[in-house]
Amino acid sequence: MSMEMMLATYEFQQWLYREAKLLDDIDFDGWFSLMHPDIQYIMPVRVNKEGVERPDYAEDMFAFHDDHHLLSLRVERLKTDYAWAEIPPSRTRRSVNNVRVEEYVPNEKAVVKSYLLLYRSRSTDIHHDLVSGERTDEFTYVDGEWKLSKRFFVIDQTTINTRNLAIFV
Amino acid sequence: MGKPEVRLDEMTREEALQYLNETLKPEEGAIPAYILTDPTIYKIEHEKIFMKTWVLLGHVSEIPNKNDYMLRDLAGYSVIVSRGQDGEIRAFYNMCTHRGMKLCRADKGNKANFTCPYHGFNFKNSGELIGVPLQNDIYGGQLDTSKMSLHKVTIGTYRGLIFGTWNDNPQPLDDFLSDFKWYLDIALGRTEMEVVGPPQKFIVHSNWKIGSDNFVSDSYHTMVTHGSIAQLGMVPSATYSKKGYQVHTDNGHGCLIGMPNPDFAFPEELKDEYKANLTPEQFELLSNLKNLIGTLFPNLSILVSHTKVKGQLISNTTMRLWKPVGPDKMEVMTWFMVEKNASEDWKKRSRESYILTFSPSGIFEQDDTEVFTDITAAASGTMPFAKQLTYNYTMGMHREPVKDFPGPGVAYGDKFSEANSRNYYRYWLDLMNS
Numbered sequence: 001m002s003m004e005m006m007l008a009t010y011e012f013q014q015w016l017y018r019e020a021k022l023l024d025d026i027d028f029d030g031w032f033s034l035m036h037p038d039i040q041y042i043m044p045v046r047v048n049k050e051g052v053e054r055p056d057y058a059e060d061m062f063a064f065h066d067d068h069h070l071l072s073l074r075v076e077r078l079k080t081d082y083a084w085a086e087i088p089p090s091r092t093r094r095s096v097n098n099v100r101v102e103e104y105v106p107n108e109k110a111v112v113k114s115y116l117l118l119y120r121s122r123s124t125d126i127h128h129d130l131v132s133g134e135r136t137d138e139f140t141y142v143d144g145e146w147k148l149s150k151r152f153f154v155i156d157q158t159t160i161n162t163r164n165l166a167i168f169v
Numbered sequence: 170m171g172k173p174e175v176r177l178d179e180m181t182r183e184e185a186l187q188y189l190n191e192t193l194k195p196e197e198g199a200i201p202a203y204i205l206t207d208p209t210i211y212k213i214e215h216e217k218i219f220m221k222t223w224v225l226l227g228h229v230s231e232i233p234n235k236n237d238y239m240l241r242d243l244a245g246y247s248v249i250v251s252r253g254q255d256g257e258i259r260a261f262y263n264m265c266t267h268r269g270m271k272l273c274r275a276d277k278g279n280k281a282n283f284t285c286p287y288h289g290f291n292f293k294n295s296g297e298l299i300g301v302p303l304q305n306d307i308y309g310g311q312l313d314t315s316k317m318s319l320h321k322v323t324i325g326t327y328r329g330l331i332f333g334t335w336n337d338n339p340q341p342l343d344d345f346l347s348d349f350k351w352y353l354d355i356a357l358g359r360t361e362m363e364v365v366g367p368p369q370k371f372i373v374h375s376n377w378k379i380g381s382d383n384f385v386s387d388s389y390h391t392m393v394t395h396g397s398i399a400q401l402g403m404v405p406s407a408t409y410s411k412k413g414y415q416v417h418t419d420n421g422h423g424c425l426i427g428m429p430n431p432d433f434a435f436p437e438e439l440k441d442e443y444k445a446n447l448t449p450e451q452f453e454l455l456s457n458l459k460n461l462i463g464t465l466f467p468n469l470s471i472l473v474s475h476t477k478v479k480g481q482l483i484s485n486t487t488m489r490l491w492k493p494v495g496p497d498k499m500e501v502m503t504w505f506m507v508e509k510n511a512s513e514d515w516k517k518r519s520r521e522s523y524i525l526t527f528s529p530s531g532i533f534e535q536d537d538t539e540v541f542t543d544i545t546a547a548a549s550g551t552m553p554f555a556k557q558l559t560y561n562y563t564m565g566m567h568r569e570p571v572k573d574f575p576g577p578g579v580a581y582g583d584k585f586s587e588a589n590s591r592n593y594y595r596y597w598l599d600l601m602n603s
Binding site: 043045047048049050058060061062063064065066069070073074076077080081082083084085122125127158159160161162163164165166 | 371375396540
């Protein structure tokens with residue numbers, strides 16, 4: 001791997017770790033400020049297919065399919081007095097790993113893949129939920145910062161084992 | 170905590186039912202908490218309700234082509250719903266008749282035959298066993314394959330909905346749906362509707378009846394549980410959900426009809442289609458409809474929602490199954506449906522509003538499951554027996570049904586009532602005693 005790609009990999013690892021920390025710390029405004037105005041935040045429905053036919057996710061149905069406005073609505077809603085799904089907020093712990101920079105144009109754009117393992121604990125419930133999957137993230141460089149312009153999250157379960165997706169993936 | 174005096178699991182079936190009849194009084198609005206979580210009740214429910222009534226399997230638009238199939242679940246058993254080479258839809262128990270292995274394990278596909286992964290027995294998608302490896306040699310030509318067809322599931326369809334039952338002598342589907350068809354027509358039969366994408370599935374640690382109950386009669390919760398939506402300006406006010414009608418029919422079915430609506434909630438260009446598919450009374454109602462929320466007994470809920478997204482009003486139509494997985498656990502399955510002949514823009518915006526509001530990430534849906542989970546936890550174990558915890562379902566008992574409502578069934582001129590739940594639990598109790 002070239003020195004440039006090593007540095008880029010490190011840079012995006014740190015970006016993703018910081019993002020995970022903001023979400024786990026319930027700093028939704030801080031998290032949302034990382035989004036590019038053209039953000040596409042997409043999570044397709046995973047399906048069981050015959051054999052190794054791919055892709056094994058739906059191309060016409062999604063658990064999330066948000067642009068900047070819809071994503072901001074979710075963030076705003078979580079700040080109202082009635083966002084019961086997150087009162088008290090879930091304790092989440094996002095482990096981000098296997099970060100691979102697939103495309104990289106310095107100071108312009110990048111495509112980065114990573115694995116996400118998300119632990120979720122609600123209230124006094126001893127039961128916990130795990131959400132795992134792969135992200136394909138596209139970044140755009142704006143005013144000296146990398147902003148997330150597309151996230152495509154493929155979850156590993158066809159039946160999601162959490163009561164709702166009031167959390168971000 | 171006192172020693173529990175009642176242990177349904179130590180009673181005979183008759184004693185348990187007697188206790189149920191003494192404690193569940195639908196007409197008085199008294200619903201005991203233990204019916205949500207007790208394992209004996211859950212077991213009787215499975216036998217008397219889910220093995221006997223009609224339960225939704227899916228929609229015809231999910232398997233539009235010859236040899237299309239999809240895997241579904243009927244009372245906890247895997248079922249192949251298949252469209253044969255003759256175009257006919259059939260359903261079979263997903264079990265090889267030789268040794269019981271599942272024949273299909275993909276969610277859906279296109280296959281004329283199903284081959285068992287265990288010994289290679291091969292079945293036509295009309296159910297006949299047509300291939301047994303080495304048949305003549307190992308069975309000496311004696312195997313009667315005609316007696317080894319797949320176990321057929323009795324199915325029925327209405328307005329594209331495919332229902333199945335394990336009951337060999339079920340009440341005819343038409344009779345079971347009864348007067349509720351009038352409302353199903355508006356929700357899902359106003360024009361040709363199609364399912365978009367696979368259904369979404371997620372697990373909630375909740376008893377399944379709480380979902381059915383919520384959709385059959387509970388508009389009251391929307392003020393508080395969904396208060397965030399009013400704060401966001403997606404609906405006019407917190408009390409918007411009070412106006413309209415609450416209607417129930419025979420067999421436990423019921424719905425909530427939000428109206429009036431100054432805006433037409435559906436694609437304008439399809440008005441002629443709606444008129445062709447509906448009676449003038451139904452079309453008049455559709456024209457003024459804000460939303461329609463209902464439950465078809467036991468666990469199919471339907472929803473036509475109308476909200477403001479990106480400054481524009483848009484409706485979305487969905488159905489959902491509250492599938493029991495255990496006394497305190499269910500799998501929720503949600504289907505997004507749309508007018509097949511609507512514009513691509515309408516379909517796209519309608520799907521967008523579904524995902525935002527009533528999908529697993531939906532900002533309405535997610536707060537409901539929070540409530541469902543906590544109610545279930547509170548109703549668990551022996552305490553509900555020891556303290557005789559009983560829910561109050563008396564809301565609206567002072568009201569008289571309205572006379573001038575155009576649809577069939579018993580209609581009340583206010584959505585805030587528990588009349589539909591009382592009707593739902595009455596039918597539930599009748600079936601438990603059947």
